[in-house]
Amino acid sequence: MKLKIPSNCQDIRAAVKSQIIKDILFIAAARVIVFLPAYFYGYYSRPVNIFGVILVEVICLFPFIKTRFWKWFTSARAFEGEVIAVKHRRGNKVTKTPLIVSKQTPTKAMKKTPVAGRFRQVIKVNIQKISVRLPNGKIRRVRYVCDEGQRQPEYEVGDHVRHYYGTKYMQKIPDHEKTDDQSSVMCVMCGTSNPRSMDRCAYCEMSLIDPDIGR
Numbered sequence: 001m002k003l004k005i006p007s008n009c010q011d012i013r014a015a016v017k018s019q020i021i022k023d024i025l026f027i028a029a030a031r032v033i034v035f036l037p038a039y040f041y042g043y044y045s046r047p048v049n050i051f052g053v054i055l056v057e058v059i060c061l062f063p064f065i066k067t068r069f070w071k072w073f074t075s076a077r078a079f080e081g082e083v084i085a086v087k088h089r090r091g092n093k094v095t096k097t098p099l100i101v102s103k104q105t106p107t108k109a110m111k112k113t114p115v116a117g118r119f120r121q122v123i124k125v126n127i128q129k130i131s132v133r134l135p136n137g138k139i140r141r142v143r144y145v146c147d148e149g150q151r152q153p154e155y156e157v158g159d160h161v162r163h164y165y166g167t168k169y170m171q172k173i174p175d176h177e178k179t180d181d182q183s184s185v186m187c188v189m190c191g192t193s194n195p196r197s198m199d200r201c202a203y204c205e206m207s208l209i210d211p212d213i214g215r
């Protein structure tokens, strides 16, 4: 079975496509912005200023790294397999929260490091590291980082999972032989568990992919 987002879930396909386009536009825009002054300063006119050209190329790597563009060829790829290991870990994440958005009263430490109306904040996160064995025996490793207190799907060893191209969460496929949780369907975009009767996610309103597809 080819693992494709079903045709009745066009909104998921569109969301993935628009994210890829956004990434490309961001990289292209950064290129143009860096290239124009370089061109103006004669880096590209003969004789070519080799150091200038290298500088431009190095700067142009940043948007590529920021979007982690290679993910579209690596971790975003579709797969199906069985969870063989799950590791939970707690960690820290540094965020820059805009003062206006945050309902929290900034503490002294936060006020100390304001960055253009934002404050740096260290928040606790839960990290889930999951190993999935594919039918060909290869192992795919998936890592989910989730702010503490925020709900995220939990995976267990033995779960049968399916990952669709470009989506965030692997969908758990219920095993009909075990009397597992067959009454819910997981949203691949936000991880919310929805009643089976729904065809859209109650949280993010994206289409829900039928986990029984292809049976």
Ligand SMILES: [Zn+2]
Pocket (backbone or CB within 6 Å): 187, 188, 189, 190, 191, 192, 201, 202, 203, 204, 205, 206
């Ligand atoms: Zn959702």
